[in-house]
Amino acid sequence: MEILEIIGLIASVVSIISAFVALLGVSKVKKAKNDFFLKLRIMKNSEFLSLNRSILTQLKQITIAKKIPLGTNFSRIIEELFNYYENLSRLRQNVKIEDKKIDGHMQKLKRNISRAKILERKDSQKIVDVYTEIYYDLVEIEKDVLKMNSEEIEK
Numbered sequence: 001m002e003i004l005e006i007i008g009l010i011a012s013v014v015s016i017i018s019a020f021v022a023l024l025g026v027s028k029v030k031k032a033k034n035d036f037f038l039k040l041r042i043m044k045n046s047e048f049l050s051l052n053r054s055i056l057t058q059l060k061q062i063t064i065a066k067k068i069p070l071g072t073n074f075s076r077i078i079e080e081l082f083n084y085y086e087n088l089s090r091l092r093q094n095v096k097i098e099d100k101k102i103d104g105h106m107q108k109l110k111r112n113i114s115r116a117k118i119l120e121r122k123d124s125q126k127i128v129d130v131y132t133e134i135y136y137d138l139v140e141i142e143k144d145v146l147k148m149n150s151e152e153i154e155k
C-alpha cells in the first residue's frame with residue numbers, strides 16, 4: 001500500500017468514527033430538548049392550576065352555602081371565569097393538548113359562563129345551581145390537568 005492509500009483509509013475510518021460521535025451528540029441533544037419541553041409543560045400546567053385558585057374559592061363559597069353570600073361580586077366572578085377560560089385555551093395551545101376531554105370541558109364551561117352571565121340576580125336558586133355546576137366543571141378540569149402532569153412526570 002502506498003502512503004496516499006493509507007492516509008485515505010485512515011481518513012475514512014476517522015470520518016466514520018466522527019459520524020458515530022455526531023449521532024451520539026444529536027441523540028443527547030434530542031433527549032435534553034425533550035426533557036426541557038417536558039419540564040416546561042409541567043410548569044405551564046402547574047402555573048395554570050395556581051393562577052386559578054381564587055375563582056375556585058369564590059365558587060366554592062356559593063356551592064357550600066347553597067345561597068348567594070353577601071357581598072358577592074358577580075361581575076368579578078364572570079371576569080375571572082373568562083380569564084380561566086382564556087388560560088385553559090392558552091394552556092391547551094402552548095402545551096399542545098390533544099385531549100377530547102379538555103375540548104368537552106371547554107365547550108361545557110363556555111356554555112355555563114354564558115348562562116351565568118345572563119342570569120337575573122333575583123332568581124338566586126338558578127344562580128346557585130349554575131355556579132355550582134361551573135364549580136364542579138372547574139374541579140374536573142383541574143383533575144384532568146393534574147392527571148396530565150402525572151403522566152408527563154412518569155415519562
